[in-house]
Amino acid sequence: MSKPWPPPPDLHSIQELIRTADPEGHIASGAPADEYEPEEDAIFAAIRHFPTAQLTAPILTPILEKIWRESFSHSDEALAVSRPALHSLAAEIERFFGPEAQPQVRSQA
Numbered sequence: 001m002s003k004p005w006p007p008p009p010d011l012h013s014i015q016e017l018i019r020t021a022d023p024e025g026h027i028a029s030g031a032p033a034d035e036y037e038p039e040e041d042a043i044f045a046a047i048r049h050f051p052t053a054q055l056t057a058p059i060l061t062p063i064l065e066k067i068w069r070e071s072f073s074h075s076d077e078a079l080a081v082s083r084p085a086l087h088s089l090a091a092e093i094e095r096f097f098g099p100e101a102q103p104q105v106r107s108q109a
Contacts, residue, residue, distance in 0.1 A: 006101035009047055009055070009093070015040045017092050023085035024072070042067045047093070055098040060090035 018036045022028055026035045046063050047055065064086045069079055095101065 005103070006052055006097050008052075009044060009050075009097045011040070011044045013096060014044045014047075014093070017096065018043070018089065021085060021089040021092065023068070023082055023089055039067055039071050042071070052097065052099050052101075055094055057087065057090040057094045057098075060093055061087050064090055 015037075018040050019027060019033055023036075027033060043064065046067070047060065050059075065079060065083065068074055068082055068086060072078070072082075074082065
């Protein structure tokens with residue numbers, strides 16, 4: 001029996017997507033790879049049971065913004081600076097797990 005496609009989000013993939021996106025630029029500035037671990041856990045918890053049809057950027061972006069606002073104590077102005085990166089991250093999550101997802105090959109790091 002084959003598994004359904006696309007697969008549901010998994011924590012490792014969410015971590016990889018967030019760390020690659022590095023929305024605040026912390027990793028690029030030398031922070032450890034697990035810098036976003038609380039946000040990764042919160043995002044995974046928020047979306048892990050979403051049906052594929054709901055894993056779209058318009059639905060995901062407000063969730064990411066809420067988590068970012070709470071985690072980083074972002075004001076409206078600070079959130080506006082992070083918003084493009086968060087929207088791009090939401091689009092990547094959609095690309096991997098959303099309704100139009102296609103099989104991906106994970107890079108071997």
